[in-house]
Amino acid sequence: MANETTDSKPTEIETVKSRLVELLPGVALEWSEFRGQTRVVFASGELLRCLNAFKAAGFDQLTDLTAVDLLEYGNVDDRFEVVYCLLNVDSGLRLIAKTHLNEPDLTIPSATSVWFGADWLEREVYDMYGIIFAGHPNFKRLLLPDDFQSFPLRKDYPVKGRGERHNFPIVTRAES
Secondary structure: OHHHHHHHOOOHHHHHHHHHHHHOOOOOOEEEEEOOEEEEEOOHHHHHHHHHHHHHOOOOEEEEEEEEEOOOOOOOOOOEEEEEEEEOOOOOOEEEEEEEEEOOEOEEEOOOOOOOOHHHHHHHHHHHHOOEEEOOOOOOOOOOOOOOOOOOOOOOOOOOOOOHHHHOOOOOOOOO
């Protein structure tokens, strides 16, 4: 009997899903679960609207922001996936939020207006994948030299590079 009562009560994530459907009328949200992690996919044109709704639903911390190059990844229609790992600090509930982009338009709004912690994470994603975050307060390279022309984590980037490292200035330990 105790199991029947427990099973009929909505779980925390089901409550959050319902709340997000209320906060995002007309927005297509695709939900999935994998190994206990809840994931939601939405259109890139709805990015800021969705991120603001996730924050309003209790996901008050952006724990990570990254991208995935889906080139040659089976039956997928999109080239890049931008991934936002969110946390509700009070409950410990996590949400993986994803959106997709395709070339030639690799521009999406910056999440720094929602979580300022997106600052360096977005700059890293730009350096590695070439995804541009419009409205970023300090959008410049973080990991690579300003004149670096490629994006090394793209799957079409050569494993051994294109010879760029031979052009980097040598920095000694004393100079660093």
